[in-house]
Amino acid sequence: MKPKAVVVGGSIAGVSCAHTLILAGWDVVVLEKTCEPIKGSPTGAGLGLDPLAQRLIQSWLDDPELLYSSTLPLTIDMTTKGLQNQNAVSSRANITLRIFVCKQNQATDSEKKVSWTLTRDDNFNFRAAHWADLHGLLYNALPPNILLWGHLFLCFCISEDKTSVKIKAKVLETDEEIEIVGNLLVAADGSLSSIRQSFLPGLKLRYSGYCAWRGVFDFSGNENSETVVDIRSSYPELGKCFYFDLGSETHSVFYELPNKRLNWIWYVNQPEPELKRNSVTMKVRSEMIQKMHREAEKVWIPEFVRVIRETKDPFLNLIYDTDPLEQIFWDNVVLVGDAAHPTTPHGARSTNMSVLDAAVLGKCLEKNGVENLQAALREYQTTRLPVVSKQVLHARRMGRIKQGLVLPDHEAFDPKNSRSEDYQEVQQKNMPFFDDVPLLLI
Template sequence: MEAEKKKTPKAIIVGGSIAGLSCAHALISTGWEVTVIEKSISPPSGSPTGAGLSLEPQAREVINRWLGDPSILHDITLPLTIELHQAVDKEKKTSRLLLRDDNFTYRCAHWTDLHSVIYKALMPDTVLWGHRFLSLCISNDKASVVVKLEVLQTNEIKEVVADLLVAADGSLSMIRHNFIPDHKLRYSGYSAWRGVFDFEEDERSDVILGIKKAYPELGNCLYFDYANGNHCVLFELRKKRLNWIWYFDAPEPNREVGDAGHPTTPHASRSTNMSILDAEVLGLCIKKWGPENLAKALQEFQAVRHPVVSEQVLCSRRMGLLKQGLPISDDDKVFDPCTADTDDCWVIQHRNIPFYECVPTSI
């Protein structure tokens, strides 16, 4: 009985993106044995097109604890000390300043770079690459869960028993669908193209010189350009790369949607930061209550995170509609960047996102 009490609790995390790896770090720090299941055959490498992302100070503090050396994160990021919004007249090829924040405190990274440093800070056997989640079965006493997996290279079927199952498999989560099968994702009313442009080999080209002239503070500035029915985002990443996103109003496309841990519209730089703080709070709650009181730990986790995430998702959704010139309700007038003044623009500034300064990590 004494040996049973001291048995190391085990967690299975489905999804090996940044959210899943963050949960692994948080649970390992509390003494849990963790296995991450990821259907990709191997870790991402190199610098594919991918995407850039921005990290708030609180999320960076959490990551630095996992990495053990603040210089690691610092070396793969660039500062974003300025947030700048401007209206663009495409016909006249002019721009007009809407608002500017010179006290922005984020840093930006390429998704692959951030994933790589978080992954390398884990023990080598933590992630099972090339394994696909198939199903789950909860024990009658709800004390354990059996997860069925498929090894993609061999088609072998495995079963793994754990005390805790974490669904980090995105907004299209099979695990979430198991518990709330009637939940449907809702189209935002607009779509986006995004990418990363590598100009390291062509730094003196006319295109890059033109971009640098139009956006002179690239390298430490988050730019937003607005026109009627669309807007774009631009910021620079390490190794001479430009991250760009272009949003445009359009009917719902007949294609598979993007998949992220938090299905927030990406206007408030929140999704990755939300996932990191999710992991941090989960670890703190489990550490506080211990594995023998897992239900209470999860109740506290929900009590801490649900109000924060709800407000940030709703704020992000509202910001997206405003920036695209879409009505929030039947009575609201749309945001027009051509006529907007400073008072009209405060709602699209990052600083006005709920819990911008500090996200609570306990009740």
């Protein structure tokens, strides 16, 4: 009989694992508490796929071209410097920096309407996707009945001989509790992983010191509106570039998504809000959104502010990570994705790390077989842990620099006194293992 894996969590990490474990010869069932296939997501906005993640995802699809038809190129990495909204009255310095992940660094003076480039990398070669679009591609390419919607994970227990694991879940539609027995439990249940907590009860997420306002501006049917025409004039590389605008103690991210959408993120330093539910996404009220709009006018150029104002249902993410874990498997339970390495988003790594986790785990299981499960999980841990640990810490450092926060070996970043080294340091290509391909996948 085929070995069986139970994956808890049906997000991108979970469905990626389903693909790779099936390819490795395993039976797979995925438990997801959401009650139906995801057509959109209030917490899933834009993401960037690196070349390796693109290649892996294509290998899991019946039609590899589907990935390219549902994404846009991000071929430039750019940074810019210039004056912020000239009409703003703010205690912030009147300078912002723009970094494009095409990736180019360019400066813009919003008063004189001129800009200049600080750094630029034309070989970025990422692609922009909407979370729901990518999830739909991966889910639709799975065999039927692999993913069990509306199944809430409750608990698990490992057999005395360590050869099997029993998972208990609740079917939300009926309140029935069911048990599933497998050879392997894969925890793809996110940064607040309850499975990880079973082994590391004292582990707490580390609040970064800032939150992120996020939104997707849909301009379909309004391609020639004043807002769209003006924003394309201010951000001329939209559709192939990942823009970072850096200001005093703040920064934003801006790029285009397929199907006439613009994705934006604005990071704001603030004390840690109190969460009232098990989520790093905070429910926002209309007065919070209105206050955010007023603050945006003090910081960003009018064209960008208009996009923010016209975005429906913006939401607020609290930004967390953890210090790198010392291990990511116990017996026949293994962590993948954000459960294994909660990270801040500044290295554009979270989804890419999840896809690569899944690929490496599948290859380790295929290579060693279920009879050598411990050896397979040990190889997975040995391969991934050094990489993700350095990437998590580097993303943390990038975020603190961009937000003007203190670092032991780095003065607080200030656009008024910034140096060329500062711009170079926050380029994506400086991420550890940026172009690395594990030997297992070659």
